[in-house]
Amino acid sequence: GPVIDLVDARKTYTTGAITFEALRGVTLRIDRGEYVAIMGPSGSGKSTLMNILGCLDVLTSGSYALAGHDVADLDEEDLADIRNREVGFVFQQFHLLPSLSAKGNVMLPLTYRQNPGQSARAARRAREEAAVRALDRVGLADKAPNRPGQMSGGQQQRVAVARALVGEPALILADEPTGNLDSSSTDDVLALFDELHASGRTVVLITHEDEVASRAARVVRVRDGLIAEDTGARSFPTAV
Ligand code: ADP
Ligand code: ADP
Helix, strand or coil: CCCCEEEEEEEEECCCCEEEEEEEEEEECCCCCCEEEEEECCCHHHHHHHHHHHHCCCCEEEEEEEECCCCCCCHHHHHHHHHHHHEEEHHHHHHCCCCCCCHHHHHHHHHCCCCCCCCCCHHHHHHHHHHHHHHHHCCCCHHCCCCCCHHHHHHHHHHHHHHEEEEEEEEEEEECCCCCCHHHHHHHHHHHHHHHCCCCCCCEEEECHHHHHHEEEEEEECCCEEEEECCCCCCCCCCC
């Protein structure tokens, strides 16, 4: 089935007596392996949609299934569990922990992973090895012991990409991932997303920039809480 199956999604914010419908009936299906850019003007509902897709928030009405898990009615704890397993986030501001090394940051999504019968020590070692492999994948294996403060913005964002992919989530969700980067680091990070897509990962990227969106195979435009355009709305046969 699809990685993202969102049907007639509505999200209402209530502040005192005022309610505002930020999503007004959004239906979006994204298959495994797709690379999708979500665009739209400020206030159109992109952040709200990202929060829903990433299981950071829940719908007011409608349904959402992420990688086959129906998440619409989950409580906060179960939602967090699905989020930790199925979503790898990349943010504009990197959101790395400054006190941890690159390797320590990349290990974070694996914190609670331990195979049955595995010792705590063996589990930690497996997490470390996975983190180093992920750093190698973004070209930063040699920076594993470095703290974020010792790295350039582009390097920090590549560490964040390693953290997003280390747990093999169903979805990699990036919110303006190049918004704080110079053009050379932007190229590096976008090349990484191209590679992730080429290796079969499902990538959803939220961006204001046409140049960034043009890397994706499919562009979804949000306006006033609705999908105004979707270049891939039909489902294409999936290449195997
Ligand atoms: P975008 O990311 O496209 O700028 P948002 O999803 O942040 O759009 O916001 C969509 C609309 O919902 C905006 O009008 C915004 O002011 C409103 N909104 C977003 N979050 C809240 C909230 N927590 N409470 C009230 N209104 C909100
Ligand atoms: P972005 O830069 O992605 O457009 P915003 O600045 O619109 O984000 O929103 C930042 C945060 O503030 C989001 O978590 C959003 O949900 C919240 N927010 C946005 N608008 C409002 C609002 N009118 N009232 C309360 N919270 C809001």
